[in-house]
Amino acid sequence: MEALADIRANRDLLLTVxxxxxxxxxxxxxxxxxxxxxxxxxxxxxxxxxxxxxxxxGSTLVLATSAELLVNAFGMLALLRLLSDRYRSTVGQALLAALQGIPGLVGIAALLMLIFLAALTVVAITLGSLLIAVLGEAVGGIVTAVVALAVGGLYPLARLSMAPPALVLEGQINPLRAALWSWRVTRGNGVALALFYFLLSMAFGMVGLVTMLLFGPLLLAVAGQGMVFYLLAGVLNGLVSLAKWLLLTAVLYRAYRQLTEKAGVAA
Known part of the structure; x- marks a missing residue:
């Protein structure tokens, strides 16, 4: 896999950052x-x-999670810049590019949320009542949510997945311009990308679940149920998060390279 090759070739730098x-x-x-x-x-x-x-x-946990995701996103943008052969950036230059790209990434995330909410509303109005009438309230509601997630969440996410590279590798720091650039570059590949990202997310979820199932009981036996257990579990979760984000970043960069070459855009 080319993404893994990128990680191996830049292992020390990627692991440090x-x-x-x-x-x-x-x-x-x-x-x-x-x-x-x-x-x-x-x-x-x-x-x-x-x-x-x-x-x-609840608000405290949401704030902590949001702050953590924001730092993760910053790191992803910096690593995308470091992976680029075109720029050959230093760590400082990559961090500066990531800092300039963060507002645009937040804007794109907000755009995706608006698209999902709009799709959820449309699907609920057009299909929700019918599905609930045919399948029952519980099953119909779940199917409605799944359809809305696929149409308004996964597919737009796939089409806008090249926006992060656009922010730091194409100079498209305006979120709307980055979104339009990504939509153009991913034309004809939306369904394939959506399916790939879905399978990748399932793989990430399975790895996290299996890791906790394998090591969770051991940590519980060693540390007991309490603060020490959660701290050790946090270290384990952090290592899984590190591997997940490194792979995701490398996958995005490889997809960017392939799609831009296919579209005739210099990568």
């Missing part, structure tokens, strides 16, 4: 919210307790 932006944020987020993580695990045992916990601490 990746550890800072992918591993460290996971650990910091866990340390800062460790008490809340323990409380969340206990609250899951009771629906009423869970509701009270979400009302009291």
């Amino acid at each position: 990746g550890a800072f932006f992918f591993l460290l944020p996971t650990l910091v987020s866990l340390v800062l919210t460790a008490d809340l993580q323990v409380g969340l695990a206990k609250a899951m045992e009771n629906a009423k307790a869970m509701k009270a916990f979400v009302e009291q601490h």
Whole structure:
């Protein structure tokens, strides 16, 4: 796989930068919210307790998760720039390019959210009632959500997946221009990319699940149920996050190279 070859060829640099932006944020987020993580695990045992916990601490967890994702996104943009043969950037230059690209990436994320909400509304109005009438409220609601996720989430995400490379490799720092550039470059490949990203996300999920199933009981036996367990689990989760983001970044860069070459755009 060419993406893995890119990682091996730049292993030391990618691991150093990746550890800072992918591993460290996971650990910091866990340390800062460790008490809340323990409380969340206990609250899951009771629906009423869970509701009270979400009302009291939900905003804090959402803020911590959002901050972690923002740092991850910053690291992804920097690594995309470092992988480019065209620029051969230093770490400092890559970080500067990532900093300039972050506002555009936030704008693209907001655009994707608007597209999904619009698709969910349209699907609910046009198909929701019919599906619920035919399949029942529970199943019909799930099918409606899945259709909306595929049409308004996965497909637009695939078509706009080249926007991050556009931000740091094509100088398209305006989110709308980056989105339009990505839509043009991915023309004719939307369904294939959507299917590929779906399978990749399933693989990431399975790796995370299997890792916790294999090592979770061991950590529990060694550390017991409490703060130490969550800290050790956080280290393990951080390592998985590091591998996931490095692979995802390398995949995006390889897709960018192939799509731009196919479209006749210099990569």
